[in-house]
Amino acid sequence: MRRSQKNKAGLFLAGMFCALFSASAQNTFKYAATIPKTDSAGFYKISLQPALVAKSNADLSDIRLVNQKGYFVPYIMADNLPQPANEKFMVFPGVGVASKTDTGTSYVIENRESLPVNMLWVKLRNTAVKRNVNISGSDDLQRWFAIEEDVPLQQAGLNSRGAYLQSLSFPASNYRYLKLLVNDKNKAPLKFLEAGIYTEQSVSKSYFEVPDARVSQKDSNKVTYIDIRLNDNYLVNKIELTITAPKYYRRDVAIYQMDKQDRIPVSNAELFPGKSNSLLFAAKGNELELQIDNGDNLPLSIKNIRVFQADQFIVSYLDAGQSYKILTGDKKAPAPDYDLKFFIDSIHQRIPEISHTAVIKNTTYQIHTTIIKKDNGMIIWIAIIAALLLLILLTWKMVTEVNNKTGKA
Template identity: 30%
Template sequence: MNKFFILLFIANLSFAQNNITTAKIESDGKDGFHKLVLPTEIRSLSNDDLSDFRIFDSKKNEVPYYFEARSNQSSNTKFFPYKIISKTVVPNKNTVLIFENPKSTINEVILEMANSNITKPYSISGSMDNQKWFGLVNNTSLSTIYPEESPSGFSTVSIPTCFYKYLKIDFNDKKTLPINILNVGFFNSKISKETLLNVPYKSKSIKELKLGKKTQIQINFDNPQIISQISFTISNPKLYKRNVSVYKKATRKVKHKFENYQEQLASFELNSEANNTFDISKIFEKELIIEIENQDNQPLTLSDIQFFQIPIYIITDLKANENYTITTGNKDLNTPQYDLENFKNSISTNLPEAQIIETKQIKNNPKTTVNKTLWQESWFMWLCISIGGIAIAYFATSLAKDMNNKS
């Protein structure tokens, strides 16, 4: 019985201990709506859904706000032509186009051609010296293309992945007139990144798993962090192509026993022909394990690894000469409901910026400025549990006495 109440007391203490984080707002001293970037430190010390985030003025009144999250990228696609070595047209027979492949490997070709409504058969071969040719694609038809908004268009031709320096496309013109090929090349999507927030890590350790032919990288943060992007800088070797998996440590129950295992969070491919920056589904973890599959290759030389998160902006109405305080970390709070949320579409996105400064963490802060109803208080919940425990113990004792008396 005494042990029961001791456990309840300890649980109540641990439940009541919230590590409250506070910060201040520094603005331009003007009235009106402002935009604040939520620092990674505050975000890591808050609930995942930021339900515990609050802004107060100097009189401890809640200041309404809303969050605005933005996409981290926009795509700008540009066509890059290959060098055409020769273009030979034999009337009523064929059109042969030879071009140089500047890549180490290639698996598709983009053709830019004048509009036509002709289905054209073609074959593709490859060569290392522009003399001896090897077959890749045989007797495949090119689809018609004639976009209304332009006199020319693009068509993608797939080929088996190969390493040939020269490629030859042979169009069959026996039944139809030749089509006008303007260019051969590829599209490169240049992604312009909005300013992402760099997420610093506390420690990094690298070890080689020779038995599994893997490199394992363990990353530790001070607190659980939101990760939206991972970027690698590889200095050696010059050419590589490795599969990568990102894990977290987890526990699962198997046959009435708990066991530790690694739960996969993301996977991608490091490639010497890519920038090796990867957008991933949101991760919220304190520790990450990254494994690179080396197979029979030497381990990669990792010069740098960086973690980023998509910024979240706080939109709020600030007054000049007013002091504002931010609090977060109270895990008992629910998401606030402000009228301001209903008017965010009418508020300009071009707002002056304010800064969140002087972030501090206070352990077991008893002064919570948000009023809660009686049944939301932690002490009330534990009081009910205690009363329930006493009642159960009483009836159990009475039942035991009755059974002893009957016996």
Template identity: 25%
Template sequence: MLLGSVTFAQTSLVTGTIDPVQEDGLYRIQMPQEMRSYATSDLRDIRIWADKGKQVPYFIQPTTDYINTRVSDFKEFSIVSSTRIADSSATYIFKNPYDTLEKAVFLIANYQGNKSYKLEGSNNQKQWFGIVNSGQLNQLSHSTETSVYKSIHFPLCRYQYLKVVFDDRKSLPINLLKIGMATTESVAVVPIIKEQIPVKSIEFLEKDKRTQIHIRFNRPQLIDQIRMQITSPELYSRNASFYTIKEREVKRSMESYRQNVASFSIRSDKDLVFNVPRSIEKEVYLEIDNKDNPKLQIKKLQFLQEAVYLVASLKSLETYKVTAGNDTLTFPDYDIFDVTNTTKSILPIAKISSVVYEQEAETTKESSSIWQQPWFMWCCIGIASLMILYVAFNLLKDLNKNKIDS
């Protein structure tokens, strides 16, 4: 039997040590950007370890849990219908009183937990089209009131009717009291930290009155925000596109295409801070349309991501380690989230330091014998083919000779 070589790929692993805490209790553990870039995109592979390899239960608290929404000038929409299927879903259809709509405000009775939803639009309540495929509401309780306002943002649309469907398969239903429009202001209960993402290289190309910027990172990174610093000209207003290059199969061949992530205006009278839809990319592009204007002199271009916080119960002066980077792991099943209410209190922060990068040993099993090498196998096949052709040629030659003699 001919044997080929078998190679086991390297698996990256990163380990961080939590600085010792002084008191027992719940802590918010900020995960450094350099660790997060090694974790899976859904963060399922994060583990906290105590002494002797014992797992420490935790849950990931989204940044939205630290943001309260202040509402004024609430204008209620008409709810056309509401239906509920037990242990399945709750559906609300409401009428859009405006020509276009990109935001709605929900008034919800206090609820402990999160709630997933999807949003659809229609002009006749018969044929529905998707707007938001997978949204989530967080921090659905108020510390002093019996209800809470939550605003949702979605792509600009002009449907006459909108339908929001809440997923009740794995959680209890919420009590949606009102739907409407209001002036909202987001107030952070604690400072929301955004960490800068290290950039490997930035290339500028001026072409067809456009500035094209190609940005590369060392690893795929989750991007939440772009910040710029422009030195000249003094006044400007430019349209910009933030996009990636993807590949797809067309007629059995692969072709590259441009996938737009976000579009925004770069203006001298506005802050040069742009929140973009979350995307995980190793290479991204920014294109600025200059038209007939001089190009922008960009002094600084930064990419940032919101900090990730793990909530866990830690004991004073004990040593804890956090690991990530093993994509074979699944989500852990801890019960700490179900019995912990952290939205009404500001938890102390524990920091991760001493980040160490490791790699599993690359194991390569190679055969040393000549007859076990792939090239030797192909040589044997080639020689055998030539021999078969030679024998076949001689047989045909003899057959033709016998026919002539007869």
């Protein structure tokens, strides 16, 4: 067999397996949204609307960008972009030093001004290990409340500075104390050097209002219960309350996420005049409950309640005039690991922002599930058997060719 024929056959097999893998992977996502074609090639910030995020996993691990050929396109979360050099970096002082606990290494810092923060920059000694970190907040160093879990810590890039910075994104929170707990039980700890924020980009600058929120209020036993029901599993980052009376008040409010019959504590805050009375937290679901402690006072007169999601972005390089779509809706999908994260310095700070069209059901997923239910995966097995037969045929031709040459010799 000629070398060119072997190469063509090998390329055919590789292409067939890649096509099978790509198609099979796409078939696991229930929902899709189209991205409008761009006039020029380059990096773009793609805004993820609430309707799409509602169909995604809480950590957005099942977001995938696909080109018109059906291949996955690398992207990074916008929060991982480097900060502009002209912005002021504010270091949060450490409360003690990093300590080893039964579950891992903890590092506690103090947000003295209780600024609402949704991105923290952490300076670490160079390391080549992979770890996850849980982020929690507290106002008294006694009671700690979960903010974000299993946030991956990146490995150090190729540098000789001995340390590197990494951004940690999480729902906007204004706790006085933040704790980073690294899941490194029975392993050598990581070395934290400092942590802080860039003052101009510490808070999400834009929000999308979650549509069709249904609100009901009940005053009982010195407590006001406010039930907020949503028509999908939306990501909620902010609730705005418009309070008209009394003139002077100061009330504690507890926020819970309702899961069937359970109340899951999410956050605690205070309501008082002169404050925007915006509750910043993160919860993903279709029902929330606010409990306002009125003490011996009359209940607050609340004119309006609005629910918002902080704007979420992915950043990717898009070719001009090409069709792309976003896939989501696979509960088992792990977060992708793309090489693009090593080239964030090549991405300009100010890049065009685009969005996607309405979210629809992924037709390939519907076809896939119908076929699987009907034929028990027969088509996939047929493809595998066909590939094996082709390999056997190629091997037989190679052996025959070698035998013929040996006989002639």
